[in-house]
Amino acid sequence: MKNYTATIRKALLAAMVLCSSDVFAQVTATGTINATLTNKNGIALVFESDPVGVTLGAPLTSAATLNFGTISAFGPLASGVTRPSVTAANFTVRTVFDVQVIQGGLTSTTYTLRANLASALPAGFSFKIDGITLVNGPSNIQTNAAYNVNVPHNLDLTVLTAASGAGGPAVNTPLTTVINFQASAN
Amino acid sequence: MYLTPVSPIGFAVRKSRKRMLRGSMQGEGKFAGARLWVALFWLLPMLTLPARAQAASAQLNITLSVQSSITLVFNNNPSVGTPGFCPLSNAGTSNVGLDLGSAAFPGNTNVTCGNYTHLTASFYQVSSAFDVLVTKSNSSSPSYRLEAQISSAPPQGVIWLIDNITLSNTAFSPLNTASNYGQPLTKTLQVQVRNNVPAQILQETITFLATAN
Numbered sequence: 001m002k003n004y005t006a007t008i009r010k011a012l013l014a015a016m017v018l019c020s021s022d023v024f025a026q027v028t029a030t031g032t033i034n035a036t037l038t039n040k041n042g043i044a045l046v047f048e049s050d051p052v053g054v055t056l057g058a059p060l061t062s063a064a065t066l067n068f069g070t071i072s073a074f075g076p077l078a079s080g081v082t083r084p085s086v087t088a089a090n091f092t093v094r095t096v097f098d099v100q101v102i103q104g105g106l107t108s109t110t111y112t113l114r115a116n117l118a119s120a121l122p123a124g125f126s127f128k129i130d131g132i133t134l135v136n137g138p139s140n141i142q143t144n145a146a147y148n149v150n151v152p153h154n155l156d157l158t159v160l161t162a163a164s165g166a167g168g169p170a171v172n173t174p175l176t177t178v179i180n181f182q183a184s185a186n
Numbered sequence: 187m188y189l190t191p192v193s194p195i196g197f198a199v200r201k202s203r204k205r206m207l208r209g210s211m212q213g214e215g216k217f218a219g220a221r222l223w224v225a226l227f228w229l230l231p232m233l234t235l236p237a238r239a240q241a242a243s244a245q246l247n248i249t250l251s252v253q254s255s256i257t258l259v260f261n262n263n264p265s266v267g268t269p270g271f272c273p274l275s276n277a278g279t280s281n282v283g284l285d286l287g288s289a290a291f292p293g294n295t296n297v298t299c300g301n302y303t304h305l306t307a308s309f310y311q312v313s314s315a316f317d318v319l320v321t322k323s324n325s326s327s328p329s330y331r332l333e334a335q336i337s338s339a340p341p342q343g344v345i346w347l348i349d350n351i352t353l354s355n356t357a358f359s360p361l362n363t364a365s366n367y368g369q370p371l372t373k374t375l376q377v378q379v380r381n382n383v384p385a386q387i388l389q390e391t392i393t394f395l396a397t398a399n
Contacts, residue, residue: 048347062244071250073323074257088368091323093283106240118245127248159252161323169252172326182397184241 041105043182050152053096054080066155068093073161084156090131092158098150101183108185111145114138119177124160124169127179129153144186220398226325255349256367258270258396261317263372270301270374284375286312291381313380327398330365335360343380346390348373358395369372 047064049056057065058140069078073091086094101111115129116138127134129141132154145151162168169175200289260282265271271336275283282394288296336346338351346353353359365371377388 043239043240043242045244047244047246062242063247065247065249066252068248070253071255072255074255074321075253086323088321103240108240109304124252155248156289157248157250161326163254163324163326165236166326169255170254174249174251179246179248181244181246182241183244 043103044102047149048098050098064096080159090160094156096152100150102179106185110186111183113142114182116180126158128156233262256322258320259277272299308381313374313376315374322367329399330396332362333360333395335393343383345378347376
């Protein structure tokens with residue numbers, strides 16, 4: 001029995017030694033995050049309806065639609081469409097649309113706007129933007145346009161008055177054409 | 187703003203040169219040449235990239251439909267000012283005025299431009315000619331027909347005519363059946379008045395209707 005008591009005392013002593021502050025020290029961990037953000041420069045072009053032009057479909061996007069409606073040399077026109085000229089050979093209908101170009105990260109203060117026809121036009125049509133005839137290759141529309149503001153542009157569609165089959169356009173047939181635009185930072 | 191391909195490459199080469207010089211000073215010259223080659227190896231793909239402008243593209247999709255149309259305007263006849271050719275007000279449009287002046291059965295004392303005649307013992311007539319021009323667009327129609335109608339029933343004893351065709355306020359009266367587009371068509375408005383018609387202003391709005399054949 002005496003031997004057991006001594007053994008127990010030794011065990012308790014050993015336990016007290018082991019239960020020092022190191023044993024109950026708080027367990028911690030550290031970590032770091034190396035965060036990076038690459039701020040790139042960018043430029044975007046969107047279309048917007050002009051107050052005096054036709055109302056665009058999908059405005060404030062870069063893929064808008066513009067519907068002249070039914071046009072004729074002498075008949076009524078849709079709201080926002082005007083007819084600046086009628087001659088024996090052709091007539092012109094006009095609407096106005098806005099282009100807004102925004103940019104970030106560039107030192108550029110102005111941009112150049114170019115436009116081109118996506119494909120050949122149907123017979124009897126020609127398009128002009130601000131007096132510039134559109135072709136399949138890019139044409140400069142504006143060389144020093146300001147960013148972040150709606151810039152109005154006249155879209156003129158000249159139609160031959162000849163009958164369909166005699167050089168004029170097809171009548172009473174929906175016609176579609178696509179105009180590509182490109183804004184390049186100066 | 188165009189990215190010049192020389193700028194980043196030049197920067198990298200300069201950086202490699204600095205490292206090479208620094209390495210030489212630190213006794214690492216034998217590695218500096220290798221570093222330069224490594225740098226050039228990484229920059230090689232950049233040389234193959236084209237210098238590209240910052241640009242945005244967009245598409246505008248245009249839709250429309252062309253319709254055939256014709257128009258009718260009234261013009262002064264080249265003989266305007268001579269008897270029988272009163273001037274139109276607002277000529278060249280589709281809404282004009284024609285003042286024949288004043289007339290009375292006993293005589294034409296106040297008819298300045300119209301042509302005054304006594305038709306019978308009880309009727310006089312004042313007439314004036316003008317031109318009608320019909321134009322077509324985007325149409326294969328070879329000709330048009332022309333009709334006219336007065337706006338209200340005239341007083342008893344008054345007859346309105348165009349080229350001797352009596353006009354009615356209940357239906358259009360055919361004037362021409364196949365007239366050519368783009369060519370002036372001279373029409374004569376006649377007002378015939380019986381001698382027992384009380385003094386008054388005789389007024390009508392005459393609507394002309396051109397229809398493509």
